[in-house]
Amino acid sequence: AGVTLSLPRRAEIVAIAARYDLLIIEDNPYGLLGFESDPRPALRSLDAEHVIYLGSFSKTFAPGLRVGWVFAPMAVRDKLVLASEAQILCPPPLSQLVVAEYLSSQPWLEQVKAFRELYRERRDACLDALTALMPADVTWTRPEGGFYVWMTLPEGLDAKAMQPRAVHARVAYVPGIGFYADGQGTRHLRLSYCFPEPDRIREGVRRLAGVIADERELRQTFLGLAGPQGVARTGGSQPNGQAGGPTADMR
Template identity: 60%
Template sequence: MPRRSTRLDPYVDQYAERTSSMTVSAVRALFAVANRPEVVSLAGGMPNITDLPLGTIGDAFNDLVRSAGVQAMQYGSGQGELFMREKIVEVMAEEQIHANPDDVVVTCGSQQALDLVTRIFIDPGDVILCEAPSYVGALGTFNASQARIHHVAMDEHGLLPDALRTAVLALRAEGARVKFLYTIPNYNNPTGITQTLERRRALLDVAHEVDLLVVEDNPYGLLTFDGDPVPALRAMDDQVIYLGSFSKTFAPGFRIGWVLAPHAVRERLVIAQEAAVLSPPVFSQFAIAAYLDRFDWRGQIVAFRDMYRERRDAMLRGLEDHMPAGTTWTRPTGGFFVWVTLPEGLDSQALLARAVNERVAYVPGSAFYADGFGGRNLRASYCFPTAERIYEGTRRLGRVIAAELEMRATFGLGAETPLHRPGLGPAPDLS
């Protein structure tokens, strides 16, 4: 009788090598717990779309099916429909980007845009530079491509240009192939920090000096709480590859994003797109174009800004009222997130189980680093819960942190900074 394998996965020896670099998203892993109604979830980055005029939008989509259903439910262009690309150019103009629809590639959300850019530029072992910390979804994509991720320090004004220059020169001196810088300059995920105009100019100067491609991810740029949107990096340099999305300014379920790229890059992106999905979702493009044509989308973005500003204020007020001494946090002027730095000696990953038991959830800071930092940090999101729930969530979180501090004091435990890899210093405080 043939012997049966005792392996849980009988195909383990057949997978491609790159699958060993694929990991579960720390945010997705929390969904089952964070979505329980008794838990205040400060973990996810889901936009709140309840303020959209769903009834009238539904009527518009009904009209769309009746009048253009045959076209909307058919295959489409691998680059995206021209009418959609024209609308995207109109949206980008709000951030002072002047573009041609021919240089836009429509994608299945900006996550696919990031995957396509990585696919056409990265060979195993190539280096991608990222802010420290950086978006967990990007780190997952880069890891899956077998890239080396090298973090570049940032402060309250954004990524440090001198640190960028030093990193590029040092890596190239080692023989590394540094392919691009990935940056979220507006309301960074996870820190909420926004690069100043001066810092953006200096960053682009360094990029030109060392001949470095810049990939700008900008899903939150229009969600500013104070004044007009800051000009995008792409508005200042037409060689920047720009990633955009309708997920935060309309609705994520349509899965429509885009890449704005120099012409030669665009050609390769279209080929990669066609290999991946043939074409981006055509019905979603018709639907979003109908929304942009028939509704005051700029007014809706203003309404989103007001709603998220109120929730940001509730988060900051709650942190002020409930966090123990030694806790610090960023103060975002837009977007969805606050970056919290815990008192010395505390580890956000170790505290997570206790926090969930106290019915509050967050994302541990180590999820946003590829090099072991982030033990003292956590990301708190204010985009989805109501202001009242956010304030209550900070109260519960403060209680968890205070209890841990009390326990450590009782047992005389030291204040060594927890890390997930030996030999690394403490996580930077970006408050």
């Protein structure tokens, strides 16, 4: 989350797949929602033989319709049709008709552009609040598109263990461990800025900063963990120098 694959790396990955005859699954529901430039070319557009492309209307139209699409090499496509028929027989025709009508009668590309502006504003609100409110040894990505910021907690904190405290403060995130198959990611968490308006995003970040401060204090008290080390930040964030903020609790 929060990272966009660069053009040279796209070409390299496709070249590796072609060299070793591998199939790539390109799961790309946020591909049209870039903030900085026109969408980067899909891997599928660079190599139709080695890429299975997954698209979705969940992020640009309506998640509740549960309609998406697949571009796949013919041999895979036949298998997918069989698998789909075995699992669900047929995606709901009413949902498909709604999507077909939307695409044929609405200026959907213009709407996607409007969504990009909306999400850019929310991304900026989230990044500004993080810069202002987080202690210096919390870091995060600066997303160039999509819905999420990927955050790294200071050494010794565990996003999953901290989650009940966050829920109690009524601020939500997804612990990073859910994005790995092997138990990594304990210090990471995913923040979503897509739905709340900027004021609520700032309030959410303020609460999260309090949750991190409380969690750190608890761990220091019982486990003797070190305080903030002034670790350099990513994402263009600046040390906040905030008196009385979470860093001030680390004595």
